[in-house]
Amino acid sequence: MASFNPIDEILHHVLSLSLAPLVGACGIDTDGFTAVACAGAGGAPYLSGIAPRDPADYVELRELTGPAGTATRTRESVGVRCAGAADRPACEQKIAAATSGGGFSLGNCVDFCPSHVLIVNTRDEVLVLDTRDEVRAWLGPVDTPADAVLAASLDGYTVPCDRPDEGGVRPSGGAYEVLATRYTQICDPVERTLYVLAVGAGGDVQELESEVIASEPGVCIGRRPAGLGRTAGRGATRVGAYFASVAQLEAASVWAFEALGRELAQHRAPRPLVERARLAGRDEVRHARLMRRLSARHGGRWEPPQIEPRPVRSLEELAIDNAAEGCVRETYGALVGMWQGRCARDPLVRRVMARIARDEARHAKLSWALDAWLRPRLSPAERRRVDEARREALAGLEEGARRDVDRELVLCAGLPDEQASRTLTRHFAEALAASPPPARI
Ligand SMILES: [Fe+2]
Numbered sequence: 001m002a003s004f005n006p007i008d009e010i011l012h013h014v015l016s017l018s019l020a021p022l023v024g025a026c027g028i029d030t031d032g033f034t035a036v037a038c039a040g041a042g043g044a045p046y047l048s049g050i051a052p053r054d055p056a057d058y059v060e061l062r063e064l065t066g067p068a069g070t071a072t073r074t075r076e077s078v079g080v081r082c083a084g085a086a087d088r089p090a091c092e093q094k095i096a097a098a099t100s101g102g103g104f105s106l107g108n109c110v111d112f113c114p115s116h117v118l119i120v121n122t123r124d125e126v127l128v129l130d131t132r133d134e135v136r137a138w139l140g141p142v143d144t145p146a147d148a149v150l151a152a153s154l155d156g157y158t159v160p161c162d163r164p165d166e167g168g169v170r171p172s173g174g175a176y177e178v179l180a181t182r183y184t185q186i187c188d189p190v191e192r193t194l195y196v197l198a199v200g201a202g203g204d205v206q207e208l209e210s211e212v213i214a215s216e217p218g219v220c221i222g223r224r225p226a227g228l229g230r231t232a233g234r235g236a237t238r239v240g241a242y243f244a245s246v247a248q249l250e251a252a253s254v255w256a257f258e259a260l261g262r263e264l265a266q267h268r269a270p271r272p273l274v275e276r277a278r279l280a281g282r283d284e285v286r287h288a289r290l291m292r293r294l295s296a297r298h299g300g301r302w303e304p305p306q307i308e309p310r311p312v313r314s315l316e317e318l319a320i321d322n323a324a325e326g327c328v329r330e331t332y333g334a335l336v337g338m339w340q341g342r343c344a345r346d347p348l349v350r351r352v353m354a355r356i357a358r359d360e361a362r363h364a365k366l367s368w369a370l371d372a373w374l375r376p377r378l379s380p381a382e383r384r385r386v387d388e389a390r391r392e393a394l395a396g397l398e399e400g401a402r403r404d405v406d407r408e409l410v411l412c413a414g415l416p417d418e419q420a421s422r423t424l425t426r427h428f429a430e431a432l433a434a435s436p437p438p439a440r441i
């Protein structure tokens with residue numbers, strides 16, 4: 001790891017300490033952290049560079065993947081096994097047989113979470129460390145950047161490797177600061193938080209600063225353009241990050257309607273349809289602005305969407321996209337907006353969402369009008385594929401409605417909770433099946 005200028009160290013240290021009482025008030029400045037290089041398997045190394053209290057000949061981090069340690073995998077190792085052993089075969093055998101019914105976890109894990117044990121070999125002795133406290137005691141004082149990363153990982157934080165904006169380490173006031181992430185919400189929205197951690201000499205970990213860096217709502221917000229990259233909002237609060245991600249999707253909708261207007265013109269669609277697409281694009285400019293304001297009011301930080309330009313689509317491609325994005329998602333989005341306009345605790349959110357919902361309802365009508373214009377221009381096989389896209393989009397809505405919604409988003413932003421979402425999507429699907437909305441150009 002590279003050395004760090006002492007003045008930078010002082011500045012960052014003082015800033016971090018000063019911001020600590022105001023956790024979440026400002027975005028995190030990631031300057032000055034040295035990124036952690038990825039190990040061979042692509043993950044961050046846990047052992048390379050650590051300085052345990054007592055030197056060992058060989059240290060192995062072993063993953064226990066089966067029940068009660070029945071299946072194992074060497075995650076990482078340093079040193080030479082049994083290098084100083086008097087009875088090498090016996091030593092090798094002890095290492096091979098080492099396992100545990102327990103184990104500790106490393107990093108932040110929300111899905112498949114293996115346990116780990118640390119196998120420490122010094123001369124003929126083979127120790128199995130299977131608790132975090134044993135590993136901390138064995139590690140001794142945190143006196144290298146790698147020690148600090150391991151301490152943060154033992155505490156349940158992930159230090160992403162080769163990601164200087166999300167993972168790194170820097171010395172600070174005789175100890176270390178570690179940049180790390182953790183999932184703070186795994187349902188709708190999925191939310192990841194970035195932390196600056198103070199790792200003390202004893203391996204104690206304290207959160208100095210935090211910032212929600214990724215909030216991905218599952219609700220439908222406007223029409224997404226083809227070529228839209230991954231969307232996520234940032235912010236000091238969940239509500240702020242949520243509105244930041246909505247602002248990003250609204251900004252993406254501007255693109256979607258501009259592209260749609262151009263494509264419709266090229267396909268010689270009736271002028272009113274082309275004009276309605278252009279007007280919808282202007283609505284989305286206003287929505288993005290309103291959402292940016294709401295986001296800022298709740299500590300969110302907006303970033304423009306990343307959209308890859310795409311060539312003009314065929315009529316079938318347009319119809320498939322319109323069936324999913326317009327007839328289903330944007331129409332349902334209007335419904336959710338209306339819900340928010342009634343249920344949000346924040347009166348400003350209620351007003352803004354009610355206004356946006358009116359526009360979205362108009363966009364939904366445009367989608368159905370477009371559907372009516374496109375269908376007669378498609379072959380029976382193409383029309384079946386359009387129907388399939390609509391069914392899939394509806395199924396996606398119903399799937400999304402089964403996820404929990406953060407309580408703060410339900411209260412403040414007025415999002416329907418899990419039960420309300422299920423009811424809304426069910427009624428919506430039933431209504432579409434019973435009588436597809438009439439469309440007039
Ligand atoms: Fe919108």
Ligand SMILES: [Fe+2]
Binds near residue numbers: 223253360
């Ligand atoms: Fe819209």
